[in-house]
Amino acid sequence: xxxxxxNPRYQVTQFGKPVTLSCSQTLNHNVMYWYQQKSSQAPKxxxxxxxxxxxxxxxxxxxxxxxxxxxxxxxxxxRSPGLGDxxxxxxxxxxxxxxxxxxxxxxxxxxLTVL
Amino acid sequence: xxxxxxxxxxxxxxxxxxxxxxxxxxxxxxxxxxWYVQSPGQGLQLLLKYFSGDTLVQGIKGFEAEFKxxxxxxxxxxxxxxxxxxxxxxxxxxxxxxxxxxxxxxxxAVHP
Numbered sequence: 001x002x003x004x005x006x007n008p009r010y011q012v013t014q015f016g017k018p019v020t021l022s023c024s025q026t027l028n029h030n031v032m033y034w035y036q037q038k039s040s041q042a043p044k045x046x047x048x049x050x051x052x053x054x055x056x057x058x059x060x061x062x063x064x065x066x067x068x069x070x071x072x073x074x075x076x077x078x079r080s081p082g083l084g085d086x087x088x089x090x091x092x093x094x095x096x097x098x099x100x101x102x103x104x105x106x107x108x109x110x111x112l113t114v115l
Numbered sequence: 116x117x118x119x120x121x122x123x124x125x126x127x128x129x130x131x132x133x134x135x136x137x138x139x140x141x142x143x144x145x146x147x148x149x150w151y152v153q154s155p156g157q158g159l160q161l162l163l164k165y166f167s168g169d170t171l172v173q174g175i176k177g178f179e180a181e182f183k184x185x186x187x188x189x190x191x192x193x194x195x196x197x198x199x200x201x202x203x204x205x206x207x208x209x210x211x212x213x214x215x216x217x218x219x220x221x222x223x224a225v226h227p
Contacts, residue, residue: 004158031213042205042217043159090158096214102213106151106158 006091012065012113013081021076021110023081023091031096032074033068033104037088050096071113078112086114117142117210119218127224128196136191136221138206148189148211150180153220154202162204167187176200201225 004025013019018071023032030051030067035043047056063085065077078085092104118141128134140146148176151159163174170182180191189206203220210216 005159040220040222041213042219044217045214048214061149092159096213103161104213104215106160107156109156111156 004091004093005104006089006107007109008110009108010111010113012115014115015077015082016080019078019081019112021078021089021112022108023074023076024072025091025093025105025107026072027093027095027105028071029093029095029105030071031094031102032068032075033092033094034064034076035090035092037090037109039087043090046076081112081114083114084111088112117146117208117216119205119206119208121204121218121221123221124219125222125224131195131200134193134196134200136204136223138189138191138204139187140189140206140208141187142208142210145173145184146178146189147193148179148182149207149209149215149220150174151207152188152193152202153175153205155205156226159205162191178197184205196223196225198201198225198227 007022023027033048036044037043040055046060067075088109090109092105120139149164150162162178165172165174165182169173173179178193197209203222206218207215
């Protein structure tokens, strides 16, 4: 089945130790999104890629970076995780470029714990 | 700016009872509206969406939602709740450029 995969599902890191979260998709979608969802809060968009074009939300901290080496993969890098970065990180994809709204498909998420 | 409000943080219903989750949005034009469900530790699953046309939309798992422009609402309903419906429910609006703006969510508990 075509899907959005996130690895790992659970990640524990130490305060200040860089961490990378991975997202891959078999849907061949050209748009990929990263959301941060803190406990009992709504998902918040961090940034998205439209093809290779990177689009950062205005309030996304510089501590968060992303890479998209090819259509299938997208990585979220947190350069120096703080306690406030503990959250669920959701990846989503969609087929952009068509008229109107295009449905986003979400992965299962990676829960990040910062010690 | 676009926004979504879900007034109820927690709702508890008995199994078999009817359910209505409220959602109000703020958007200048005709909105694209969505309801997502999130089970504990899981990602988001799309329940239903409204783009245009019939204001009563049917979704998966027996859910439906009604778009009311005059009230800026898009409430989610289910006539008979099952224990497996216990989850968190998010209403969302497309905020331009295919971006989703989510409400804060409503956590649903189901009593046997």
